[in-house]
Amino acid sequence: GNSVTQMEGPVTLSEEAFLTINCTYTATGYPSLFWYVQYPGEGLQLLLKATKADDKGSNKGFEATYRKETTSFHLEKGSVQVSDSAVYFCALRGPYGNKLVFGAGTILRVKS
Amino acid sequence: KAGVTQTPRYLIKTRGQQVTLSCSPISGHRSVSWYQQTPGQGLQFLFEYFSETQRNKGNFPGRFSGRQFSNSRSEMNVSTLELGDSALYLCASSLNPDRNTEAFFGQGTRLTVV
Numbered sequence: 001g002n003s004v005t006q007m008e009g010p011v012t013l014s015e016e017a018f019l020t021i022n023c024t025y026t027a028t029g030y031p032s033l034f035w036y037v038q039y040p041g042e043g044l045q046l047l048l049k050a051t052k053a054d055d056k057g058s059n060k061g062f063e064a065t066y067r068k069e070t071t072s073f074h075l076e077k078g079s080v081q082v083s084d085s086a087v088y089f090c091a092l093r094g095p096y097g098n099k100l101v102f103g104a105g106t107i108l109r110v111k112s
Numbered sequence: 113k114a115g116v117t118q119t120p121r122y123l124i125k126t127r128g129q130q131v132t133l134s135c136s137p138i139s140g141h142r143s144v145s146w147y148q149q150t151p152g153q154g155l156q157f158l159f160e161y162f163s164e165t166q167r168n169k170g171n172f173p174g175r176f177s178g179r180q181f182s183n184s185r186s187e188m189n190v191s192t193l194e195l196g197d198s199a200l201y202l203c204a205s206s207l208n209p210d211r212n213t214e215a216f217f218g219q220g221t222r223l224t225v226v
Binding site (some may be wrong): 031032034036041042043045046049051089093094095099101102103104105109 | 116118145154155157168170176180202204211212213214215217218219220
């Protein structure tokens with residue numbers, strides 16, 4: 001079946017540091033890929049998406065590129081802020097069935 | 113445009129009782145999915161509805177059920193509650209079931225079973 005693997009956290013960074021959160025996937029067919037963010041006490045917010053190989057999703061300074069050859073969709077940001085502290089989820093949506101399959105989530109803590 | 117609305121936000125129930133959670137999707141969206149989030153199991157898919165039909169169901173016992181109405185609003189029901197049903201239940205709204213379509217989540221209903 002489809003699955004998503006994320007790097008374990010928590011990831012602790014100082015403000016203005018470079019962020020990478022690794023995400024790899026296993027899927028049947030050609031999935032769409034997503035990053036979601038969850039702030040404390042909240043639901044999930046869609047951060048960015050990519051629907052085909054070499055697509056780059058971007059939003060609020062975050063970027064991720066759909067790499068079919070390495071089955072990866074790593075999240076990056078050049079300069080993190082304290083307000084970026086949250087849990088980040090990588091997810092895929094396969095061509096057969098509509099459900100989202102999520103990774104375990106990565107906690108990000110940014111210190112000032 | 114209003115987002116996904118879930119009610120209630122918080123619930124405390126006793127073991128053995130039943131509970132109904134409600135989700136109003138974004139206007140114009142016809143696809144609604146439900147997920148359970150727990151610290152141990154993470155985010156797990158419960159079921160998905162499109163145009164009042166259940167298209168997909170996750171690996172949960174029959175105590176978990178749902179439905180969708182003609183206005184796309186959805187409800188999920190859990191009967192004979194167990195302590196392990198304590199979780200954040202999230203509803204997601206999509207325009208349609210296509211894999212490229214974004215899913216937008218509500219703030220969730222926090223269910224505590226005592």
